[in-house]
Amino acid sequence: MSETATPRRTLIKGAKILGGRPQDVLVENGTIAEIGSGLPAAGATVIEADGRILLPGLVDLHTHLREPGREDSETVLTGTRAAAAGGYTAVHAMANTFPVADTAGVVEQVWRLGRESGYCDVQPIGAVTVGLGGKQLAELGAMHDSAAGVTVFSDDGKCVDDAVIMRRALEYVKAFDGVVAQHAQEPRLTEGAQMNEGTVSAELGLTGWPAVAEESIIARDILLAAHVGSRLHICHLSTAGSVELVRWAKSKGWRVTAEVTPHHLLLTDELVRSYDPVYKVNPPLRTETDVLALREALADGTIDIVATDHAPHPHEDKDCEWGAAAMGMIGLETALSVVQHTMVDTGLMDWAKVADRMAYAPAAIGRLAGHGRPVAVGEPANLTLVDPAYRSLVDPAGFVSRSRNTPYKGRELPGRVTHTFLRGRATVTDGNLT
Template sequence: MTAYLITSVSVVGAAPTDLLIRDGVIAEVGPGLTAPDATVVDGTGLVALPGLVDLHTHLREPGREDAETVESGSRAAALGGYTAVCAMANTSPVADTAGVVEQVWRLGREAGLVDVQPIGAVTVGLAGERLAELGAMADSAARVRIFSDDGHCVADPKLMRRALEYVKAFDGIIAQHAEEPRLTEGAQMHEGEVSTRLGLIGWPAVAEEAIIARDVLLAEHVGSRLHVCHVSTAGSVEVLRQAKARGVRVTAEVTPHHLLLTDERAESYDPVYKVNPPLRTAADIAALRAALADGVIDVIATDHAPHAVEDKECEWAYARPGMLGLETALSIALDVLGPEWDLIAERMSRTPARIAGLSGHGVDPAPGVPANLTLIDPAAHRTIDPAELASRSRNTPYARMTLPGRIVATFLRGEPTVLDGKAVK
């Protein structure tokens, strides 16, 4: 293994120091380090963070390799500063058996750019009718611990209770896509002033809030772990706040786009802004940002959702919901939160790694710690060009936007996956 000496770098915003990486771990930390055999990386002006961890990534493989593959998504993740991602189950075939989750896990290992941790489906075929092979997936080589029908809500309360009870045996997590389907039938965007003006069927906030309220009660009753995907409304924040105050074992995530973009973007009828849950209002954004700061929302997760051209470049009504997120998430966090490095590290690395049970990830650089880290230049700005993204898809809502921060390097167990802002392989 090549040794690397990162000089004069700020570790999570602290005073500049040197980091020596050797044999896959941080060997030494301190000013004035020397290592004649090491490759030197100039860290002047850079901030070192524990490698980012994404709890919510769609890699599309198997089945929709035209939109993304495990390899292309892993490369996008590394370029975004990630060292681990959790791959959602809505592939084709669905990741509802040990065989499929092991396939995704092995593809991630072969790519070698980030650790790919599969998420298993809660129900067979995401159909919401009967439980998938939760135990078999948990016992597989992939060691699945999070289960989600993301893209579909586990709407049946009896089935949701059974899932929560089942995974409690191995301290697993049910990650819910909170959407009461009977309230969102035909919905095209957030229900509010803009949807009324545009004449589009609205997706009411209460459709999300009602499911979260139900599920925190079920999790409280069972004593199991619940994770709420892509929280998007102020009302959801209050439900979560009350549940956490009671000691319910619930965690929650928010996406970068729900922290930045409002439903007014739909006025353009550009399908790149169509997402599920939909973009909400400025008041919702303010509530989400406050909840992220005070810990009611635990994690920033990308919900990276690549789509092929024909699924996005069409009429709004027929476009599939979803946006790219892996290569821009840290920049959005920096834009929204400012240079609050400890908070960014907590919400984008430490806490998601802890929730997912990913040992060796989410740990600040220190002697003896696995060298999973990312280096960011906070003073740099970049204008997003979709053609330059590593993803196979181009459905980014940030095209032509100038965002703060540039990922300079990413290391996975001491080996660079990104150097000087470019993928190593």
């Protein structure tokens, strides 16, 4: 699919922008042309929103598209299709591919594949260190200067555990307003780690992944970022203690941002009792106390954004014993439903906050132009239409992603993305990809 130059008009009738009163939204040539009541439908494709919620197109700061290297689990094309189905118009592709996205060449390849897919914009993330090895800085400047225009750098999957390398990376990216997104995991404290360390791990005899392994790195990196005056982003916060640390950093005025995944907002380590590797993820599922702290922090803004950490794996890597299984869950197609379920339906957030946590703020952290913009006249028409009244049981067979490793199979979740627009062009119509 490619963008066409012919004029296109779409009229979305009776949509509740960020959950407000129903209005008509006229989209013309990729831009929001008019917002009002009773707008003329002449020459336009009309979509009866019928009171559904209109949000800015969602932006994911943490997606594993797996290409190049693991096309058996996902490709840029299948991953961006899954993203569109989930209401996303832009995703940030993590760097832990094969080869690693640690050079201008690889990030440009991923960026180009994204443009060719046409389903959503793909903004590559560059590795912080060569081969995610944690020893030598990758050519961060070259990746920034490339066509991919990388501003977010992460060794995600691995922690930048060397304090000096982390300090240098934080300092270095200031030259181009970059940000280092840290996967906070102290490696020695998590050798062989299989699940959250606590009551359940003690019973199951699985090696524990203690909260302190995440929190100690976050504490260190907050202090480093403060010391050198850099931007720090913390990936997938999973513990109540991490929330306290980020809250403290923000109270100091330091430039620290944080994300939480949908699964850490909903699931706990009690699920591991099944030994079903679909619940194996890094950082691991934590306790009910952690889940509630994460929800509260997302609502009050301590945690800035929801990021999926969409991590596709082939069936055989999950259809095995726990210890042999890969870590990770897919999440693009269920993220908004989980956020509605845990945050909106519980009264913790309204849809305006959802727009902030899933579109405005992630685009701002990634310095991503043209995304995460208000639903307002003159803005790019990156839009997502949601039916919050819809209820369904999650059925992986219906997923667009190449992988099926969802932890929500058979679970009832609310909400459905009925339409997604990328610069005015529908990528999803009536719940189906175009």
